[in-house]
Amino acid sequence: MGLFGSRGRRRDIPNNPALLAAAAENPGGSVAEIDPAYIDDPNGYVPQEAIRGSWLVDSGGKLTGEYEENPRHGVPQDDFSRLTDPDHWLGWLGDDPAAAVRKGIEESLRAQVADAVVEWVKILDAPRFLTGGRRHTEDEQVMLVTRAGLAAAFALSVRSTQHGRSTLLGVFSWVAAHLSEPQGRKDRTWFDLGVGLDWAGERLGERIYELDGTGGTVER
Known part of the structure; x- marks a missing residue:
């Protein structure tokens, strides 16, 4: 059984x-073939689509x-x-939370490099x-959401004219306050590279109140 769990076919072993x-470092395993069209550093994060396939390695x-092709090989999505x-x-992020977070990430990058894509x-x-949130003044059974936040660990590929293409790892955090008063809503984001999700998660409880410093009930 190899990387993709399908029966491989034989190929000439490349020199x-x-x-x-x-292969020598992975006896009895497999070695992935990375497509350089999508990844510049094979020792960093590699999306599955960037793997062309895997070579099987014997016990020695x-x-x-024997080579197993990756059926998902192609442009990373x-x-x-x-x-x-x-x-x-996730209603506070709009009808398409994924699109909202992606836009927030791209805006964070463009704040540093104007033509980042x-x-x-x-x-x-x-x-x-x-x-x-806080209890509704007229109905204590109703909780009004006043603020929300998230911290999401990511891997991404970004390119720019000056820096070329880079693969980045980190955590994107977003908090919003005054959600029960749309006209007074405030948002703030953080783009932390090289940090872990636990680190960012611990700070989310502080960051969610940084916009105005008021208290409230926080639910995990």
Whole structure:
């Protein structure tokens, strides 16, 4: 059973020193063939679509010649399923939460590099969510949502004229306050590179109140 779980077909083993060295380090496993059209650094994050296939390696660390093609190989696509699949209210992000978060990420990048273009974004784990609210003055059984926030771990590819293409990993956080008063709504985002989701999640509880410093009930 290889990387993609299908029966491989035999190919001539390429005389590629890097490939042979990787095989020697993975006896009994497999070595992925990365498509350089989509990924510049094979040692960083690699989306599944950027993998052409995998070479099977024998117990001695040698390529067997058996190759499994990746049926998903092609242009990497956005994946926001981990954002939208959880049963959590995202109405504060509009009718299309994935599009809203993608736009927020791209705006964060363009604030640093004006011509930055995001090629693809993948949300890597279930985000951290927080929701703040207060009881309705006329009906204590009704909770009015006054603020909300999320922290989402991502991998993305961005390109620009000056910097070329880069693959970035980090956490995008977004908080909004005064949601029960649309005209007074305030939003703020953070684009933290090289941090973990736990780190960003711990700060979300502080950030959700930074816009005005008022208190409230926070639900995880």
